[in-house]
Amino acid sequence: MSERVQEDESQEWIAGKHPVMEALRSGREINKIWVAEQAQKSAQSIMLEAKKAGLIVQIVDKRKLDQMVEGMAHQGVVAQAAAYRYFEVEELLGRAKESGELPFFLLLDEIEDPHNLGSILRTAECTGVHGVIIPKRRSASLTATVTKTSAGAVEYVPVARITNMAQTIDKLKDAGVWVAGADVGAERDLFASGMKFDMPLAIVIGNEAKGIGRLIREKCDFLIKLPMHGQLNSLNASVAAGVLMYEVLRQRLGK
Numbered sequence: 001m002s003e004r005v006q007e008d009e010s011q012e013w014i015a016g017k018h019p020v021m022e023a024l025r026s027g028r029e030i031n032k033i034w035v036a037e038q039a040q041k042s043a044q045s046i047m048l049e050a051k052k053a054g055l056i057v058q059i060v061d062k063r064k065l066d067q068m069v070e071g072m073a074h075q076g077v078v079a080q081a082a083a084y085r086y087f088e089v090e091e092l093l094g095r096a097k098e099s100g101e102l103p104f105f106l107l108l109d110e111i112e113d114p115h116n117l118g119s120i121l122r123t124a125e126c127t128g129v130h131g132v133i134i135p136k137r138r139s140a141s142l143t144a145t146v147t148k149t150s151a152g153a154v155e156y157v158p159v160a161r162i163t164n165m166a167q168t169i170d171k172l173k174d175a176g177v178w179v180a181g182a183d184v185g186a187e188r189d190l191f192a193s194g195m196k197f198d199m200p201l202a203i204v205i206g207n208e209a210k211g212i213g214r215l216i217r218e219k220c221d222f223l224i225k226l227p228m229h230g231q232l233n234s235l236n237a238s239v240a241a242g243v244l245m246y247e248v249l250r251q252r253l254g255k
Helices: 017-026 044-052 062-068 089-099 114-127 144-149 165-174 214-219 237-254
Strands: 011-015 030-036 056-060 077-082 104-108 131-135 159-162 178-182 201-205 222-224
Touching (some): 011 017, 017 030, 017 044, 030 044, 030 062, 044 056, 089 131, 089 159, 104 165, 114 131, 114 144, 131 165, 159 165, 165 178, 165 201, 165 214, 178 214, 178 237
Parallel strands (some): 030 056, 104 131, 178 201, 178 222
Antiparallel strands (some): 030 077
16 A cells, blocks of 8 residues: 555545644644544544544544554544645745745755655754755655654645756755755765854755765755764765754854
8 A cells, every 4th residue: 555545636644643633733624533442532632622623533443544544553543634735945935034034945855765754854843944845756755654754744844846956956046045965975074164054045965875966966055964983974864864954953043
């Protein structure tokens, strides 16, 4: 079964107590919620939130939920929601401008593992990223697995899905955004003296195995790498992205 369990393209499933609660709190359009008989006590807060919103909550046997979201740890709670709406890059720029903060975006160059994407979205929400940009092809999309791994962050971090990453970088540059590529071959490391991120910024994170593509690397204004003091020369993509995001946040909070 695919990770995104759908009856049609206009709806999707959200599995797990935390993802369902965050979907409710964010105002996501939800059609119906199912709660397993055995989970009624632990799902009381979700049931109360659903009641406030006038949503139908159906109590069912756990086996029904197992069939609805096969292979996922649903914790006895499943919701049927309107499909996630991807944003346009212009909308991300507009939201950043409205925030009054220095724009901060992530561009994910063919991140294929949905767990990595979910983890990146979770950290992005915690560090104030104004938007995440992913390609339509050769990339994980916003599946039920991503929603679960993001711990509900997908409800708060706008994601744009684009057809051409190079053209999108040009569009960001035209809007005054500097583009930094995370690359193991970069000359300067993240903590080098004078490495500042007090400008409108977009960080490119590359594919888990290949890193950033050649064309995208050449489009970047500058490249940065994480210092490595062990035997390995790279980190998991979501961990590397997390370190970079928190360094940007650290510098900006310091100002």
